[in-house]
Amino acid sequence: MSTRPVPSAQADHFVHDRLPPPGQWPELRFDRPELQLPDQVNAVQALFERALAAGHGDRPLLRSDERTLSYAQAQAEVNRIANALTGELGLVPGNRVLLRGGNSVAMALAWLATVQAGLIAVATMPLLRAKELGAIIAKAQPSLALCDVKLQDELRAALAADPDHAGMPLRVFNTGGTDGSQSLEALAARQPERATPCPTAATDIALLAFTSGTTGTPKAAVHTHRDVLAACETWPRHVLRATPEDIVLGSPPLAFTFGLGGLLVFPMWAGASVYFPSIPYTPEAMVQLIGRVGATICYTAPTFYRQMAPFAQRHGIGRLRISVSAGEGLPDATRQLWKDATGLEMLDGIGATEMFHIFISSPPEAVRRGAIGQVVPGYQARVVGDDGQPLPIGEVGKLAVIGPTGCKYLDEPRQTQYVKGGWNYPGDAFSQDADGYFFYQARTDDMIITAGYNVAGPEVEATLLLHPAVAECGVVGKPDDERGQIVVAYVVLKPGEAADAAQVKALQDHVKQHMAPYKYPREVVFVTTLPRTETGKLQRFALRQQAHQNP
Template structure:
């Protein structure tokens, strides 16, 4: 890029932030915005299919009718404002209907992953006091066995093959809805969703998300999707039970009256390409772990698939320049990395090209490979130290979001607090509660142009021989090697140096790990990074421990190393 181009981009970015003002109405409801207002449009809302070959479509009109019937059916059973309704479903039409219906009730939708085992389900259902759970055959048996441990759980609604074994079948519930049901009117600040964190750094916490948070997500969504203009078709393998699937995919797609693809089945690289080709997917959100798998499985996708991709967003882990280069060169679309978290989502990221959507004119700003990007419009983001002071460029600190934007207006993206955990809510903030910084718990460096460079979860950054080590850079370097499918870097306790760098490596298909490959990988890192960053030890592993949102659980590996050190009598 020429200096003039860079200056123009920077000026446009600054102007965008200067003119952006939040306009949050006193009353706002997710279902009205994502469903009701599109019901008469004639538009299609969902295309769906599953591994068994079944498929179909759901229009916005049908979504509206079914959501009202679902809400009315629950209302007839005494479920109402503020009640928690667990939605234990994968990507399927009923999931979207339930989300809209719960919002119409003024109740709290509590999405739960079908990948959860009994203990994870019990924890969340009991902690939340959920009155209703909606499930299909994937989890119904678990729910029926554990309901004695969830005294508040009064009703289990069965979907699909589970209809006959549940307290009430889905179709029977919708048929029993009272005629003339009127959706609840909600304030923008009212709670809409109770979603539990993935437990990356500790026990999961319930995060209360207000209706207005969807509005706070939109600037980042539009920018990361390069405008989301035209007849967009969206798909993501991200589970709709998580922030990444719900707030980054399903709800914003419906807010703009576009079409989303729902696929119920396991993620596979080749299947992902086939799905995007078959449905003409134009916009997507793919985790770095998914992109890495796709890159290794199909290095040259253009030779096998006819894709229509206009934007690729990625989040959850650092993308790294290896994946960035593959997306740019092989997919023909620069990946827009995004950073956020359950408590306040879509804060920082990139926008590859100029866009104009919903009255929002946004000039693209160039992604810098390896960077998280810059703050999205409406968000005041900084890197702060332990005392809450903004760090100078180049100095690492905690990524934080201010409650007020640059104009002094409240940022609508903020969560309301942790469910029944005021102490944890207070600990999240630094400074005056009304005008304070909210810490993300992620460590990064901000450069002079406002781009953030991720170093890892604050708990993942460590010191080895006196040097501060961020795992992401080393992991990205390892993945560039053809033998490596994925990697995680953690400290290994060492009596002499405090800790040494250790890498857990998942090998690419067909590759055998041996001492020679260990030496080759160590030299690969030595030649590309600082001498103190190369892994002194490498352990080959079949799979990395992951959360159900696709994030590497380095904490699990770190604790494993600490336990091994205790058993050795060292560390």
């Protein structure tokens, strides 16, 4: 990399203008040969060119039961969509494009085309409701929405509720040819299959990845084209070590950076292929698909592996050679259960949306029981005290990480909570042994991680408080063998309201109707008072203690 800055190719500076002040940015380190990336680079163009230069043009990239696209065919489809976005739809580099869809070939093509065109991808979780989508729209200010035809209702409701975006263009995909001339596929079909990728600077923005923080207010992590490529040169190169012969499948949505990396970007970098199912995964269905499609790498959360284990023992796992676990803490009991069922040592890791992907992990041959792993080459990590200074070996403290990717939030005062002195603080408590293995202890904030999903307790509280029967409430995570944690709500009812099973169901249904269903409290505990400080602040730590003491 040179020291001469390359001018931005993004004419719309909305995101650039809302980055934190440079003094609040993380320090980025590119101190390995493979991290010497060009100052002018388009991540999608670079991934396709890498594959084609290696002779993979005719190899499969995107697979489903309906169709399989080679690298060359996928590039042609991406070019058509990119031409439609910038030509027929008139978008300019730097505009945000909201993407809403489950994992599918069409969703992957839409993401690749958006980024190749110099636009900024804003992928959203399929389970989000209109209210949650509305908050993302208000923050990202997209110019266009691309949506799976089956998921458009909540998005249309979100747009209708926002006067500033009610008229925003929306194009659907995965229509099966039933939506006439305005579907994304129909628009793309009218375009040439050659396109000139936007000549983005390495520091131009590729995506906004939304994460729900402890207050429930959405935070958008900003990632550049260089971030995407730098992530490919760390964990995938040194730990995962995928090959062109690999077939990858898994459950994390492409809207998660865990899914985006594992199920699209990293396979492209390796010349591998990805299988996207046409039906929702169940534990048994995933095991059967692994065998049927010859999958060799699987990504999912520990909860799912635990549920898959008996089916893996019954049906076998075919050619599977790597099982990647991330998204929540991996209990050793789950690791051993999976190993007993399959003979495979699970590949564990911890990453963060803010960092793009995994930064602590060990390959299967270097696993140490109870540990997540060692720091991934390209990153540095340490366990520090409240003063930011490293703690002695074995002591529990805050995890601090630095490397070629880091946290830059969009228009967010909480930037200084995540980045301190150039180091990133993901919000996890860890200890480290003398050999450099990191042992996860707990979250240091109010985030609940249940079955791989992040749930902000205060966000669920706010929804419960909208119910006419609720006077006060506090929401925390409770340890659970199956899901890692479950959401538990401690509720003070208004006078005259019945504290019975019917009320529990009413409150659970209320949350499901207003939020993504995975956020609902699986347990509701009725109490007469909540623990608070003298100034009236809710003491969630006291509720967590109560949840731990009452299994």
